Amino acid sequence: MEQPGEIKKVSMAVIKRLPKYYKCLGNLLKNNVERVSSQDLSKILGFTASQIRQDLNNFGEFGQQGYGYNVLQLYTEISKILGLNTLHKMVLVGAGNLGQALANYSEFRTHGFDIIAIFDTNPNLIGRKINNTPIYSVEDMEYFINENDVDIAILTVPKDKTEKVVEVLSKTCIRGIWNFTPAEITTDDDTDDIIVENVHLIDSLFTLSYRINEDKLQERLLKQKRKIFPDCR
Amino acid sequence: MEQPGEIKKVSMAVIKRLPKYYKCLGNLLKNNVERVSSQDLSKILGFTASQIRQDLNNFGEFGQQGYGYNVLQLYTEISKILGLNTLHKMVLVGAGNLGQALANYSEFRTHGFDIIAIFDTNPNLIGRKINNTPIYSVEDMEYFINENDVDIAILTVPKDKTEKVVEVLSKTCIRGIWNFTPAEITTDDDTDDIIVENVHLIDSLFTLSYRINEDKLQERLLKQKRKIFPDCR
Numbered sequence: 001m002e003q004p005g006e007i008k009k010v011s012m013a014v015i016k017r018l019p020k021y022y023k024c025l026g027n028l029l030k031n032n033v034e035r036v037s038s039q040d041l042s043k044i045l046g047f048t049a050s051q052i053r054q055d056l057n058n059f060g061e062f063g064q065q066g067y068g069y070n071v072l073q074l075y076t077e078i079s080k081i082l083g084l085n086t087l088h089k090m091v092l093v094g095a096g097n098l099g100q101a102l103a104n105y106s107e108f109r110t111h112g113f114d115i116i117a118i119f120d121t122n123p124n125l126i127g128r129k130i131n132n133t134p135i136y137s138v139e140d141m142e143y144f145i146n147e148n149d150v151d152i153a154i155l156t157v158p159k160d161k162t163e164k165v166v167e168v169l170s171k172t173c174i175r176g177i178w179n180f181t182p183a184e185i186t187t188d189d190d191t192d193d194i195i196v197e198n199v200h201l202i203d204s205l206f207t208l209s210y211r212i213n214e215d216k217l218q219e220r221l222l223k224q225k226r227k228i229f230p231d232c233r
Numbered sequence: 234m235e236q237p238g239e240i241k242k243v244s245m246a247v248i249k250r251l252p253k254y255y256k257c258l259g260n261l262l263k264n265n266v267e268r269v270s271s272q273d274l275s276k277i278l279g280f281t282a283s284q285i286r287q288d289l290n291n292f293g294e295f296g297q298q299g300y301g302y303n304v305l306q307l308y309t310e311i312s313k314i315l316g317l318n319t320l321h322k323m324v325l326v327g328a329g330n331l332g333q334a335l336a337n338y339s340e341f342r343t344h345g346f347d348i349i350a351i352f353d354t355n356p357n358l359i360g361r362k363i364n365n366t367p368i369y370s371v372e373d374m375e376y377f378i379n380e381n382d383v384d385i386a387i388l389t390v391p392k393d394k395t396e397k398v399v400e401v402l403s404k405t406c407i408r409g410i411w412n413f414t415p416a417e418i419t420t421d422d423d424t425d426d427i428i429v430e431n432v433h434l435i436d437s438l439f440t441l442s443y444r445i446n447e448d449k450l451q452e453r454l455l456k457q458k459r460k461i462f463p464d465c466r
Contacts, residue, residue: 010447013246015440015444016440018440019433019439019440022439059450059454060454060457081443081446082439082442082446083442083443083445083446084439084442096334097330097331097333097334097337098330098331098334100330101329101330101333101334102434104330105434107415107435108435108438111435111438111439113442151445152445175445176441176442176445178438178441195441195445197437197438197440197441197444199434201335201432202252202340202341202344203249204411204430204432205341205346205411205430206251206252206255206315206317207249207251207252207430208385208409208411208428208430209315209316209317209321209346209409210251210315210316211248211409211428211430212316212428213316217292217314221292221293224293
């Protein structure tokens with residue numbers, strides 16, 4: 001049983017649903033919706049109303065029986081919970097195609113995530129700018145991050161360069177690594193205060209492949225079952 | 234209670250864990266590990282052993298009490314479950330930076346996902362190649378997809394072009410859309426047999442931001458609790 005002096009660790013599954021609540025409430029606000037019940041949210045989001053109430057209860061008492069949630073209040077609270085009420089300074093390491101795509105992505109800045117510098121080893125890129133953000137030599141990275149209190153490093157370097165870059169980052173004040181490389185970054189003593197969020201694109205493709213394949217799979221499983229229970233249809 | 238003639242629909246949470254099992258078993262195979270217990274898998278993956286057994290039970294009886302799982306057999310089965318035992322033909326729509334990054338990503342082909350054509354509206358790009366894959370005019374897309382039995386379309390077009398592209402795709406034999414645009418694709422009568430997998434990069438960034446912010450958040454929640462229960466420390 002949870003004691004009043006303790007706060008339960010919030011599960012990763014709940015954390016992953018927070019951005020969906022945030023976006024949904026943002027849309028409701030845009031449409032001038034002032035209050036919303038967990039049942040309404042359930043219809044929009046596809047999670048059960050009870051799940052939604054449980055999720056939000058992790059962070060305080062927001063709703064009111066018979067009234068529902070105040071949309072603006074809940075939106076503002078979730079924005080704070082996600083740390084979106086402060087500006088996050090980011091650097092991008094690796095100015096290849098993916099790095100350039102991310103540097104040009106305007107949605108980050110809209111939500112307070114600002115890429116203030118890009119680092120690369122290619123002398124043809126150093127000194128140039130992408131979307132007004134300067135590209136510097138990776139040799140200046142450690143100094144720059146510490147001087148400018150950078151929060152987050154976006155990693156878009158080739159797989160075999162990842163370890164070296166993480167080694168440098170572990171000497172800085174960086175608090176989070178957003179890892180787009182196929183390399184799995186494991187934190188050791190040097191880096192265990194750095195949070196790593198891995199974007200494994202291939203996992204998402206595998207999920208799509210599963211879902212395309214699901215009907216055939218169900219048929220196959222059913223056939224296997226029929227062998228075991230020959231009477232069933 | 235599940236009947237022998239029925240197959241329970243597998244939850245999205247389980248589906249999202251399958252790629253992790255697949256990769257983990259692939260690594261074990263590379264290291265010549267022949268069998269593995271759910272406890273061993275638990276240590277590597279961070280899910281509980283009971284969760285792992287439950288997940289895998291959705292797809293048949295793989296393990297054996299006291300022996301564990303045969304690594305090669307389980308790897309092969311999960312590969313089939315994910316549809317990785319067949320070649321998937323893909324097209325990429327939108328040859329901007331992100332499209333180019335994905336077209337150059339070699340891991341897809343390794344797993345049987347082959348980008349066979351790229352489509353764009355930019356006359357300067359049409360006729361050129363990225364990573365040996367030709368860029369065609371988007372006007373030829375519908376014909377090309379149907380002629381070549383393409384499975385999956387990767388969407389890397391600007392947000393405001395998404396709807397139009399989806400409209401065209403809905404007239405083709407495409408079975409899955411891997412959506413990298415910020416637009417939310419909702420399926421209607423025309424498209425409800427197309428599976429959409431949305432890659433919302435900003436959600437992943439929000440999750441990272443939450444995790445960086447978590448300690449401060451816990452302190453704030455604890456303070457709120459102390460107001461309600463002033464005796465607790």
